[in-house]
Amino acid sequence: MALRAVLFDMDGTLLDTAPDFVAVCQAMRAARDLPPLDEQLIRDVVSGGARAMVSVTFGLEVGAEGFEALRLEFLERYQQHCAVLSRPFDGMPELLEDIERAHLQWGVATNKPVTFAEPIMQQLALAERSAVLVCPDHVPRSKPAPDMLLLACEQMGIAPGDVLFVGDDARDIEAGRAAGCKTAAVTYGYIHPDDNPRHWGADVVVDHPLELRAVLDRALCSC
Numbered sequence: 214m215a216l217r218a219v220l221f222d223m224d225g226t227l228l229d230t231a232p233d234f235v236a237v238c239q240a241m242r243a244a245r246d247l248p249p250l251d252e253q254l255i256r257d258v259v260s261g262g263a264r265a266m267v268s269v270t271f272g273l274e275v276g277a278e279g280f281e282a283l284r285l286e287f288l289e290r291y292q293q294h295c296a297v298l299s300r301p302f303d304g305m306p307e308l309l310e311d312i313e314r315a316h317l318q319w320g321v322a323t324n325k326p327v328t329f330a331e332p333i334m335q336q337l338a339l340a341e342r343s344a345v346l347v348c349p350d351h352v353p354r355s356k357p358a359p360d361m362l363l364l365a366c367e368q369m370g371i372a373p374g375d376v377l378f379v380g381d382d383a384r385d386i387e388a389g390r391a392a393g394c395k396t397a398a399v400t401y402g403y404i405h406p407d408d409n410p411r412h413w414g415a416d417v418v419v420d421h422p423l424e425l426r427a428v429l430d431r432a433l434c435s436c
Contacts (some may be wrong), residue, residue: 216432217371218344219312219425220362220394221432223323223330224259227305230333231256237290239269241283259403260382262324263287295329296336302401304422309342311426313368315433318369320345322361322378322388327351344369357384359392365391377384377432379425386413397428 221227235255242250250270264275267283274280301309312319320343323330327348334340345365352360355373358383366373378389381402389396398415411418417428 215375216317216377216395216429217375218318218320218366218369218377219429220322220345220365220376220378222356222378222382222385222402222430223321223325223333225381225404226385226399227301227321228299228337229302230295230332231259231403232300233291233294233296234259236298237287237294238266240294241286242270251257256403257405260405263291282350291329296333296349299337301337301339301397302422308425309339311429313342315429317346317429318371320365320369322347322356322365324349324355344407349382350413355386356382359388362388362392364395366394366434377428381410383408383410383413386415390414395432397425401422 235252238255239249240249254268254269258269267273267280268275271283280417309319321334325348327350330346330348331340332419334343334346345368347361347365349355352364354360362373362378366376373393376394377397378385378394379397379399380389381399381404386396386398386410396415398410398413398418400410400418400420404410406423419425
C-alpha cells in the first residue's frame with residue numbers, strides 16, 4: 214500500500230491517558246470516604262467514556278438517581294487533571310520519530326472533546342508536531358462514522374487510501390474502513406476483557422507500538 218500519513222486514536226492508542234482518569238475516579242471516591250477501587254476496573258472501561266467510568270466507580274447504572282451530577286463532577290475534575298499523568302505509550306515516541314524521519318504526516322482523530330484533547334497534546338509537546346487534531350467538536354458525527362477521518366485527510370491534503378488509521382476500539386476500525394483508510398488495531402490499549410481486536414476486521418493487528426515499524430517499512434518500500 215502507498216502510505217503518506219498515519220492517524221492515531223488518542224486514548225489507548227497514542228497515549229496512555231488512563232492514569233489521569235484513574236486519579237479522578239479515586240479522588241471522587243476519597244471525597245466520599247470510599248476506599249480506592251481496583252485500577253484495572255477503571256482501565257477496562259475507559260473507552261466507554263465518562264458514563265462508563267462513573268458507573269464502575271460508584272456501582273451505579275447510567276441514569277440512576279444522582280448519576281448525572283456525578284458525571285458532571287467527573288468532567289469538571291478531569292478538566293483540571295487531564296494532562297497531569299498522561300504519557301505516550303512505551304515505544305510511541307520512537308515510532309513518531311520514525312514517521313517524521315520518513316517525511317510522513319501524522320495526526321490524531323479522537324472522540325475526546327477538544328477541550329480535553331488540546332491541552333494534553335500541548336502539555337506533551339505533540340501539538341506542534343501533529344499535522345491535525347480532529348475531535349467531535351469539528352464534525353457532525355463521531356466515530357464509528359468516517360467524518361473525523363475524512364476531515365483529517367482533507368486537512369492534510371491526502372487521499373484516505375494513502376492513510377493508515379491506528380486505534381484500540383472496534384469503532385476506530387469501522388470508521389477507518391468506512392473512510393477508505395488502511396487500518397491497524399492495537400491490543401495494548403483499553404480493550405474490554407470480553408472484546409478481541411483480532412475480530413474487528415483491521416488490515417493489521419499489533420501488540421506494541423514498535424510493531425508498526427514493520428508495517429511502515431512494508432508500505433514505504435511497497436514490498
